[in-house]
Amino acid sequence: MIHPHTEVRYINNTIGYGVFATKLIPAGTITWALDKLDREFSKKEFESMEPIYQEILETYTYRNNLGKLILCWDNGRYVNHSFNSNCLTTAYDFEIAIRDIQAGEELTDDYGYLNISKPFEGIDESTERKIVYPDDLLKYHKEWDEKISNVFNKITSLEQPLKQIIPTKVWDKINKVIEGKEMLDSIICNYYDENKENQLEINS
Numbered sequence: 001m002i003h004p005h006t007e008v009r010y011i012n013n014t015i016g017y018g019v020f021a022t023k024l025i026p027a028g029t030i031t032w033a034l035d036k037l038d039r040e041f042s043k044k045e046f047e048s049m050e051p052i053y054q055e056i057l058e059t060y061t062y063r064n065n066l067g068k069l070i071l072c073w074d075n076g077r078y079v080n081h082s083f084n085s086n087c088l089t090t091a092y093d094f095e096i097a098i099r100d101i102q103a104g105e106e107l108t109d110d111y112g113y114l115n116i117s118k119p120f121e122g123i124d125e126s127t128e129r130k131i132v133y134p135d136d137l138l139k140y141h142k143e144w145d146e147k148i149s150n151v152f153n154k155i156t157s158l159e160q161p162l163k164q165i166i167p168t169k170v171w172d173k174i175n176k177v178i179e180g181k182e183m184l185d186s187i188i189c190n191y192y193d194e195n196k197e198n199q200l201e202i203n204s
Contacts, residue, residue, distance in 0.1 A: 001074055002107075003021075003030070003107075003161060003162060006020060007075075008075050011106075018080045021104065021107060022103060024103055025097050025100070025101040026097065026154070027097050027099045028097065028151040028152070028158050029097045029101075029158055031087045031096060031107060032094060033094040033095075033165050034070070034093040036165075038073055039070070040068045040069070040070055041057060041061070041068060058117070062115065062116075065189060065191060067115075079108065081109060081132065082122075083129045084125060086107065086108055087108060087109055089113055089187065090152075092185065093170070096148060097151070098148065098151055110140075112140060113144065115190070119131050137188060137191040141187050145184070145186050145187055155178065156178055
């Protein structure tokens with residue numbers, strides 16, 4: 001579920017639509033969380049579908065660490081990629097604002113941590129990275145972990161409209177991390193190794 005202080009707006013013919021903040025969303029705010037209405041599709045389910053459905057899933061889903069395609073039921077599926085994203089996913093099935101997002105500003109993700117199936121060239125943002133690769137999580141997880149760590153301790157001190165859909169056990173983990181009783185789980189936990197799965201299928 002996407003943060004309620006957002007809306008979908010048309011950007012242009014190249015990008016299409018995006019998700020924009022309608023109010024200030026402070027750094028440390030949970031901007032999206034996996035919920036019970038989001039749908040999972042296995043690799044076999046995807047492969048059994050007609051091309052028109054496969055194209056939709058390729059466009060609007062991400063892959064979790066089990067290789068399942070996750071389709072967001074709400075406007076969360078319209079969040080666009082940026083090499084300098086203002087939101088990052090975590091190892092806890094939610095995303096977090098890593099800096100203040102002003103009213104009227106677009107919410108963006110780095111698709112490098114979404115286990116994409118093939119590389120794609122992003123819009124030039126004058127950044128060192130120009131292409132998103134399926135294994136970007138292996139390359140950049142430490143950098144992303146640091147950005148998450150810098151704002152993670154703000155979670156419990158901010159208004160969190162999405163707290164009601166965060167499982168109790170996850171919220172307990174958040175508190176333990178903030179209190180220094182547990183280490184923050186790395187974003188690398190989200191990595192899906194397709195080559196490893198293919199090898200297991202060959203050996204089984």
